[in-house]
Ligand code: AMP
């Protein structure tokens with residue numbers, strides 16, 4: 001099989017994936033492994049679909065590694081403590097702020113939004129990785145802090161800070177070099193360097209936090225960056241293979257993780273061999289946000305009648321390193337493409353048994369493999385996938401199944417009805433629509449066009465678009 005080539009943000013180069021744990025050739029009990037850590041959500045609110053793009057990317061990477069024969073261990077941590085409203089350790093605690101505004105405990109807020117996040121992962125066919133919570137690792141974070149405090153940290157009234165000048169090449173990963181760049185960090189009184197960040201945030205005198213712990217630096221909470229260093233090492237060992245996150249993390253969060261890893265591991269190692277970053281999903285109006293404009297959650301897409309997997313397909317249609325602009329038209333186009341795929345999958349010839357070797361002989365397969373191996377070029381991989389869906393090539397059904405294991409669209413398990421989601425605002429049930437359409441077809445057969453037009457107008461008034469002559473044979477859709 002072709003080597004998997006991936007873009008490493010650290011070296012700014014495409015590299016061949018070489019596992020830290022290559023296993024023993026020919027020994028099924030010691031397979032080659034891939035260990036991946038993806039920065040997870042801060043569970044103080046719903047995730048927007050931009051966040052979900054990051055997890056669709058991480059899942060596609062995981063699926064590609066599985067397909068290449070690696071035993072995958074994938075961690076997406078849950079940040080349920082410690083993330084301030086700015087990545088640069090300024091502002092309020094996101095969890096405590098939301099808890100106060102909803103009159104709930106910070107723990108309840110975390111549990112609620114974690115469950116919502118996991119439901120969204122499932123709806124997007126994101127395979128279930130391990131989801132450890134930051135609050136379960138606070139003791140380990142304190143231990144890590146103790147071990148690096150003498151050589152790399154200093155105390156201020158507000159907590160324990162990491163001195164970035166104590167590690168080599170701080171910020172090598174980051175691209176922002178100008179003062180106005182994305183990674184600009186405000187000056188804070190008392191910090192030795194602007195980029196220094198909190199390892200431990202002391203609860204201010206006279207205040208109590210809902211989430212706080214005792215530490216050698218006073219009662220308080222861990223800094224956000226610390227959790228990913230501690231949890232990745234605890235769960236994957238260090239060095240591990242691949243660390244992923246959105247492109248914003250390349251500027252502050254990941255350089256800070258690397259600095260902590262260097263300090264703790266006592267070497268120039270960055271902790272992970274490959275650092276990968278997905279680009280942003282953007283709105284025409286600018287950066288996607290949870291606070292301004294329409295809050296684009298997966299549920300909103302569903303409420304408008306778009307199947308979640310149409311959004312997955314929309315993401316796969318762009319390379320993960322390209323910016324992707326979200327639009328309802330784009331989502332509609334992805335849904336139409338997915339409908340075509342699902343209809344085609346339903347027409348595929350019956351499954352035959354085929355060995356992996358036989359599949360690999362296929363030219364379609366080879367084009368798919370070369371696209372995925374080329375830094376996960378999913379837009380290119382979709383082309384041979386659709387060719388296999390035409391059912392003309394030998395072993396089409398088997399090829400589709402094997403490719404879809406990487407793409408995660410589940411076309412063979414989706415039915416036409418699954419894609420016909422009922423928008424939340426719809427007033428008509430499917431049964432009523434179908435019966436009206438039967439009446440209309442009967443009228444048309446009788447050449448009673450007055451009745452046929454009346455039924456059609458009536459349906460339109462209720463938000464049903466009647467699609468006469470639709471090449472997909474979709475007949476109707478609710479358009480509210
Ligand atoms: P957060 O909950 O803010 O820590 O974000 C969770 C993940 O989503 C991180 O990997 C972010 O880098 C990523 N992310 C945030 N906004 C976007 C966006 N608009 N498009 C793609 N990824 C994003």
Ligand code: ZN
Nearest residue numbers: 039040228253
């Ligand atoms: Zn992280």
